[in-house]
Amino acid sequence: MKETAWKARWIWGGEKESPRNEWRCFRSTFDVPGEGASDAQLRISADSRYVAYVNGVQVGRGPVRSWPEEQFYDTYSIGHLLQSDGRNTIAVLVLHFGVTNFYYLRGKGGLLAEIASGADVLAATDTSWKTEKLRGHHTAAPRMSCQQGFAEIYDARESDGDWTETAYDDSSWLQASHVAEVGEGPWKKLIPRDIPFLTEEKLYPSRIESLQRVKPPAWTAAIDLRNAMVPGSVEHANPIQYMGYMATTLSLAEAGQVTVGILQSRGEKLWIDGQRIEKSYGNDPERYYEVELEAGEHFLLLDITQGDHGGAYHVAIHSEQKFSLHSPDPAGETPWLLIGPFDDTEYVDTRENRQIDRNEPNYIKAAGAASMEELAAVQSWIRPLEGVYYTEQDVFGSNVWRPEAERYAMPSGLNACLTAAREYAVIPRFQDGDTELVIDLGKQRTGFFGFKIEAPAGTVVDVYGLEYLKADFRQHTFGLDNTFRYVCREGRQQYESPVRRGFRYAVLTIRGAAGPVNLHEVYMVQSTYPVAEAGTFHSSDPLLNDIWAISQHTTRNCMEDTFVDCPSYEQTYWVGDSRNEALVNYYVFGELDIVKRCLRLVPGSKDRSPLYMDQVPSGWTSVIPNWTFFWVLATMEYVEHTADKAFAAEMWPHVRFTLEHYLTRINADGLLDMRGWNLLDWAPIDQPNEGIVTHQNLFLTKTLRQAAQMSVEAGKADEGASFAEAAGLLEQAINDRLWDEERGAYLDCIHADGRRSDIYSMQTQVVALLCGIAQGERRAKLESYLLQPPASFVQIGSPFMSFFYYEALEAMRHIPAMLDDIRRNYGLMIANDATTCWEMYPNFTENRANADLLTRSHCHAWSAGPAYFLGRNVLGVKRLNSGWSKVRIEPAPCDLKWARGAVPLPNGGTIEVDWSIANDTMSLRISAPEEIELDVQLPEALTGNVSIVRTKKLPL
Structure with a gap:
């Protein structure tokens, strides 16, 4: 449909232009021409989030996160929902945060919506629309976290019917008020959605974990x-x-x-x-x-x-x-x-x-x-x-502190509520206390939790999402209020929370029931970026197979409208995290639009900080220099992955802009010397927030060189030449001033007062290798540390840092050491019933308060690296040039007997590899598109039989 000018206007209601945690309903009725409107489309956006209905049918949620100056809108085909012989209704619930967080900057309450069929506008937001605050929603519900909006408290007794249906009487509602024309207010520019709609998959739990009598x-x-x-x-x-x-x-x-x-x-x-x-x-x-x-x-x-x-x-x-x-x-x-x-x-x-x-x-x-x-x-x-x-x-x-908690045996039939079948579970009730069910979804999930229940009016249903429990230990989500409360009206009813949450276990507590309670259904509407599971991996080692599977599931859980760090605590697009997440995605799902969207969002922070912010779009003006550098690297990696020179040209001015500002922080000794959140790993490396941090200087050197290469791809080689020169000078300064000959290593930092750090870390040595700074004898010494880390060095402390360690091991062709490390660290996750990858390894001060506390977040996409490295090394599929027209197949079997799998390609299709070893002979079968040039390398000391199957493109 050709883009047309908007006839709709931004509208709102109530007395405040940006009320705190207000859920506001909007309605309009309209006629459809007698010949129908099968091509009708709805264009819609809102501040902050919306759920839209046409004739009582939910059509979508949105919008995607955006800078307010560049507000995204969504377009839905709704012709099949319209009635040509009667009145039609569009109804929209708008959730306005009214506070700034890590994925939203406070603007104004607003709704913009328009339904058109061809040149005819059937409905458009204006002052004829009716509006009212959602009855039953309590605005004083707790903040979920600094990163997010609000938990919820909803009292269904205050509802007076389904306000999304055409038959609903809205005569008591007030008229909406005009807020702004298109292009006015906080929303200066409207941009069509740049990714597909997220999934809505109704999934049922696997079991009820426990039944307890509790008192708050x-x-x-x-x-x-x-x-x-x-x-x-x-x-x-x-x-x-x-x-x-x-x-x-x-x-x-x-x-x-x-x-x-x-x-x-x-x-x-x-x-x-x-x-x-x-x-x-x-x-x-x-x-x-x-x-x-x-x-x-x-x-x-x-x-x-x-x-x-x-x-x-x-x-x-x-x-x-x-x-x-x-x-x-x-x-x-x-x-x-x-x-x-x-x-x-x-x-x-x-x-x-x-x-x-x-x-x-x-x-x-x-x-x-x-x-x-x-x-x-x-x-x-x-x-x-x-x-x-x-x-x-x-x-x-009420969940963290339970003065009374008494466990009961599970009665037969209680699991009946875990399916869509007609059976229901009769919830046990106690004379003195409430009934608590812990429901296991089977895996970590993200989306919208719901249930169907039959209960007396006033019965309270509390829901609390947990990521991890073991026996009687529950890892409470301190720092995140991952809860909601629903107060029942009389009879049978359904509630589905419109607030996105991530968890594995739903602690569902029934309080204050004056009569029987029947639970008919419990479910999660999983909502993630729509992906095909194009990448696969299987091998003779079941542990590696499980690790690959949790890495894949973690990545999917953390693909929303951007990559997010975790679906529970934050749901935040951390720029540096997404570099590694994009690489995993290339090997597991092969999606491109989400990567482009993430990369394009980052320069939107330039007016808040010319050193681009570490999470966007966000109201926390925070800068992690490495995260900016990883954004540049990820941008170039996308260009290399896709051979998209037009994207390089689009992003080049933004890359140049921020790096020029970083170079103004080079001191008289030729080193990056700045105040910021100078982070790389959670481990106790010496990375002060002011001074010369070695790993940042190292990554800046690599980033400058990659930027110079991007300028070539963008057709601006003359503009990038200075970055290549700056990289050479920075490399020389690092080697002159940050190497300690006596320790045979790069020190972690020089403090702002000039004091040279006496801390040496594996993190710094790994990055020196990755960035090509260490050469000759220095390189050989650092390479030896990869296999035998000195005990006096700070050791790698997070799966995020392990990603860079594995990149270094791969470059040095130490694949057996990589697999050993993956088995040891990720095997611990599998041993603890993980279905997704942890944010941390369990060796940090913040984890030691409780021996059961293995990590903060149990689903963190920066940790999903094994899915990338197993595809690159065990299957051996590696890109040799931009766009994957040349590919090397070089399996590294290590101690495995066989492996098979597939790696998706950016232009569609996959490369499939299937190998096995018997009597020092490798049988290798490859399936690849006919247009791809293959370079097949068998492992040393093995002979082999290679068969190649070519796939053809479908005719256009």
């Missing part, structure tokens, strides 16, 4: 302290610090024990009636304070001075005695007062935060106050905690 704490709350203490922080996602307190009055009916739980402790101090409560228990980050209190009123003061990147603050109180909380200020709409902030700071360019001055006079005056009277000196800093930042419907807190 007597009182819980989730509070957005960041936005409450510093309201302006809704406009950005940068880390902040603030200094202050919160206070409440606790009224206890009878004397007894009271426990205050801080469910994600950040070093708080607690006073009750002016007495500091020093003693606590619990495994970090949980912290519990147990006190004996007399009957009556008690003044609680909590020091909440902290660094805060965003998310919910969870606090709970439990006692067997009846108690209540109320605000010391009778006018307060919540039980808590805020005191402060006496000091607050926003941080943008560095992770090294300024220390809060705890000698600040007002902070000292308020410490330990036993009453409101004792806070009189800081009265001007006291204000009520607003209800918009506060909820006592805290599903996360």
Whole structure:
């Protein structure tokens, strides 16, 4: 369909232009000409997300993430849903965040939609549309995390019918208001969607893991302290610090024990009636304070001075005695007062935060106050905690802290709810407590969770997504409120959350049921980038087969509208991560559009930082220099993979722009010397946020050389010549100033004060090899470290860093060492029932608080490298030139007896390899398109029989 001018206008409703966590409904009815409109299309976009329906049928979700200056819109064919003999309805639910996060920058609430058939516009957003806030949705639901939007609380008792259907009566709804014309407001330019729609695959769980009777704490709350203490922080996602307190009055009916739980402790101090409560228990980050209190009123003061990147603050109180909380200020709409902030700071360019001055006079005056009277000196800093930042419907807190939990045997028939069959499960009920089911989806999944249930009105269904559990241990998602609450209306009903989540285990808790509860269905609508499983791998080693499979599944789970680091904690497009993810994708799925989309999004950060940001589009103005360098490398790798010179020409000005700015950070000694988040690995290498970091200088050298090559592909060789020259000078400076002859290695860094690091790491040596900096004897020495890492060196600590290690091993042809490392590290994941690859190896300080805590994220695409390296090395399929017109087949069997698999090609089709070894003879069968030139290399010391089958292109 030819692009036409928009007749639609941006619309919204309500009193606020960017309300916090508002779910708003829009409707319009329209007629279709008598001859029908089979070619009708819907064009639609929204701020922040939408779910669209035509005549009650869901047609899609969107839009894809974008910079507000370049807003994407979607187009759907909807002619088959329209009725030519009656009224038709378009209905749209818009989820407006109202706060900036890691994949959205705050704009305005807005909907833009238009239905057209040929030249006729059948419906277009304007002030004739009706709108209303979604009944039952509670805006005070907790923030999920600093990276994401909101969890949800939905009360179906407030609903008055299916508002997406044509027959629904919307006469009480208000007219929509005009927000902007197309091209106005935050959305300066509209761009058609540049990738396919994501999948919607309804998948059922594999089993119910456990049944328990549970009780939550007597009182819980989730509070957005960041936005409450510093309201302006809704406009950005940068880390902040603030200094202050919160206070409440606790009224206890009878004397007894009271426990205050801080469910994600950040070093708080607690006073009750002016007495500091020093003693606590619990495994970090949980912290519990147990006190004996007399009957009556008690003044609680909590020091909440902290660094805060965003998310919910969870606090709970439990006692067997009846108690209540109320605000010391009778006018307060919540039980808590805020005191402060006496000091607050926003941080943008560095992770090294300024220390809060705890000698600040007002902070000292308020410490330990036993009453409101004792806070009189800081009265001007006291204000009520607003209800918009506060909820006592805290599903996360009620799951982390369960004062009572009692396991029961699984009754027969309980698994009936795990299919679409007509059977249902009767949920056991307890006289004293709630019913908790832990449901195993079978694998890590990402998408939209739903269920069908029959229950009395007021029955509460809490859902909490976990990635990992083992026996009685549950790895809580600290830093992520991966929950929602649904309050039932009377009877049979279905609910499907419109909020994307990732997890393997759904902890489903039925609370407060006044009668029988029947669970008819539980499911996940898996939503990922649509891919064909073109790449395959099988071998004589079942462990390697399992590792390849979890690498493939991880990559798919982390392919949304961009590559994302993980589908649970963040759902963020981290630029550096995606370089490795793109390479894995080439060998597993062969998708191209998602890679181009990711690469194109990065320069959109140039107005926020000429050193392109490390995650986009995002409100955190953070720069990891290596992530910029990896973006340049990934751009060139895409050009080489596809032979797309036009893309090289498109991206070249952006590459040149940011590298020219990086070169302004070269110091008098010829080295990159800058402040930033100078990250490569989670391991304790010396990578300070200010100074000369060796691995960054190394990667910059390689990046400059690749940029010079890109300039040739872009037809701008003269513009790239200076980058090749700069690379040579930087290489010389690295070898002159960062090599330690005595240690026979490159040191990790030179600190800002000129102090040379005394830390030496495998990470730095690996990168020196990869970037071609070490030559001659130095190269030989570093290569020996690959096989026998010195014990005094910091060892590789994450699968992300292992990717570069494997690249170095491949370049040195040490494939057996690569397979041994993959088996050892990824085999540990398989041994722990992993269905996806972990973010970390279990050897970090942050993991040692609990022996069962193996990693933070259990599904992280930067860790999926084995699927790439097994295809390149065990199958031996490697590109020899741009566009794959020349390919080398060079299997490295190592200790394997056979292997077979396929590698997708950028222009369609695959190369298939099938080899086996018997009596030192390799039988090798290859299937490849007839236009590809093959260079077949058998392993040394093996003779072989090679057969090649050629496939033809379909005629156009």
